[in-house]
Amino acid sequence: MPVKALQIPTADGLADAVAAFPHDGERYPGVLMYADGFGIRPVLREMARELAGHGYYVLVPNLFYRHGPAPVIDLPAHIGEEARPALMAQVMPLIEAHTAERVLSDADAYLRFLTTRPEVGAGPVAVTGYCIGGLLAVRTAAAHPGRVAAVAAFHGPVGADGPDALAEITADVHFGHAESDLTPEALDELNRALDAAGVRHTSEIYPGTVHGFTMSDTDAFDPAGLRRHWDRLLPLLDRTLANR
Numbered sequence: 584m585p586v587k588a589l590q591i592p593t594a595d596g597l598a599d600a601v602a603a604f605p606h607d608g609e610r611y612p613g614v615l616m617y618a619d620g621f622g623i624r625p626v627l628r629e630m631a632r633e634l635a636g637h638g639y640y641v642l643v644p645n646l647f648y649r650h651g652p653a654p655v656i657d658l659p660a661h662i663g664e665e666a667r668p669a670l671m672a673q674v675m676p677l678i679e680a681h682t683a684e685r686v687l688s689d690a691d692a693y694l695r696f697l698t699t700r701p702e703v704g705a706g707p708v709a710v711t712g713y714c715i716g717g718l719l720a721v722r723t724a725a726a727h728p729g730r731v732a733a734v735a736a737f738h739g740p741v742g743a744d745g746p747d748a749l750a751e752i753t754a755d756v757h758f759g760h761a762e763s764d765l766t767p768e769a770l771d772e773l774n775r776a777l778d779a780a781g782v783r784h785t786s787e788i789y790p791g792t793v794h795g796f797t798m799s800d801t802d803a804f805d806p807a808g809l810r811r812h813w814d815r816l817l818p819l820l821d822r823t824l825a826n827r
Contacts, residue, residue: 617713711816712737746776
């Protein structure tokens, strides 16, 4: 299965990225995948490859390309809890510099690039994201109603921009929350906001999980949580993209 390194033209330069898709010479529904704060690394390439194997063209941009190519910071093969504080001290300034204006400018560029690839079919796309990438996925879907048919976010601060931002979403939504990130009361509040906005959604806490549960190169990894993530994500994409 091809996994290619690419350069995406943006308003501020070239964003390095990787793309995974089943075969050359065919066209597939497009999926924009936003990484977590640790960025593109082997586990993200493997997740893109896994999703592509189900019949999608998956584009994973380097969110922090303005600071250099991925990996922007040096990462160990396994991100244990003892290493996490020092790594987060490096990552947080990158996240803080990635303003909402930059997010939306980049989203325009990423979607334009994705939808003009010769391997991507016509029509709407999906956006998925992990951790901070989940918030970026929500912002992208809200800014591009009609172009984004599905949005999925996992252990991400999806409600950070408030209910008015959620109301802009026309895509079908799945939010998979870590048990350590969201109380049942906060989940109820979020889901009431989605209901009030008329957003078609599933939004649930994955039992027994902590923040980062999808990432197999961290101590937060939960195999059952990752399986549940695929069990929710694949039907969402199949329903919204695969039959177009």
